């Protein structure tokens with residue numbers, strides 16, 4: 346596991362948007378960021394889940410969060426422009442963007458892959474992060490020290506049979522992260538990195554590996570050190586990296 350001891354006020358006064366914040370790793374990240382002082386914008390498709398996280402953060406005494414219900418499969422450019430306008434009016438800038446929402450699609454050979462599901466996976470995992478990043482970049486550039494984190498996977502670095510659109514979408518994610526990091530290097534205070542969470546105890550993992558004992562994998566809460574490190578000021582000079590939340594690294 347990546348090891349890092351963040352100070353309690355690591356993210357004090359920072360405005361951080363987390364996609365897929367209602368469940369799994371995104372929910373844990375929202376909690377971790379809020380617990381370290383951030384105001385978290387909870388974006389996801391299921392309002393009830395977002396409201397539950399909102400209530401949990403309020404009960405924990407965190408800064409008042411915001412909720413953005415948005416289905417990333419159907420969202421269009423105007424939705425992102427509206428989001429950007431709302432964030433601009435409410436906060437004036439953005440310090441962090443965690444692209445975490447994702448869908449698995451089906452596990453089947455490419456030969457049989459349903460093109461409709463292919464399209465759904467690409468929309469949520471690739472097109473949405475592209476459009477959201479493009480639209481929110483001006484707000485991120487207003488921050489003195491902003492961080493964009495993309496979410497990859499082991500199958501985004503080495504293709505594996507039957508992982509289809511999911512694997513291709515994660516290769517695309519690694520590429521998008523590298524391109525953006527290179528484009529922004531030395532030009533702005535925005536850094537861009539990618540996290541491979543590794544096998545983690547969530548609904549997606551259970552769906553992908555129904556026969557596996559979930560207890561063999563760490564919880565989303567356990568993999569948070571890298572998510573905190575890359576979001577906080579101590580990673581200011583880290584750009585264009587793809588890191589493993591369960592790797593041997595430390596900071």
Ligand SMILES: NC(=O)c1ccc[n+]([C@@H]2O[C@H](COP(=O)([O-])OP(=O)(O)OC[C@H]3O[C@@H](n4cnc5c(N)ncnc54)[C@H](OP(=O)(O)O)[C@@H]3O)[C@@H](O)[C@H]2O)c1
Pocket residue numbers: 364365366367368369370371388389390391394415416417418419444445446447448469496497498499541542543544545546547548549550
């Ligand atoms: N868990 C692992 O072992 C593992 C390993 C490698 C990479 N990852 C990556 O880590 C990220 C988080 O995965 P997870 O395991 O936490 O999955 P999860 O428990 O299934 O959570 C996925 C989140 O994404 C949201 N989401 C899905 N489709 C959406 C859409 N159309 N619009 C808006 N939000 C949407 C979900 O919202 P709803 O709850 O409302 O559906 C949910 O909050 C993903 O990018 C995944 O590919 C996970």
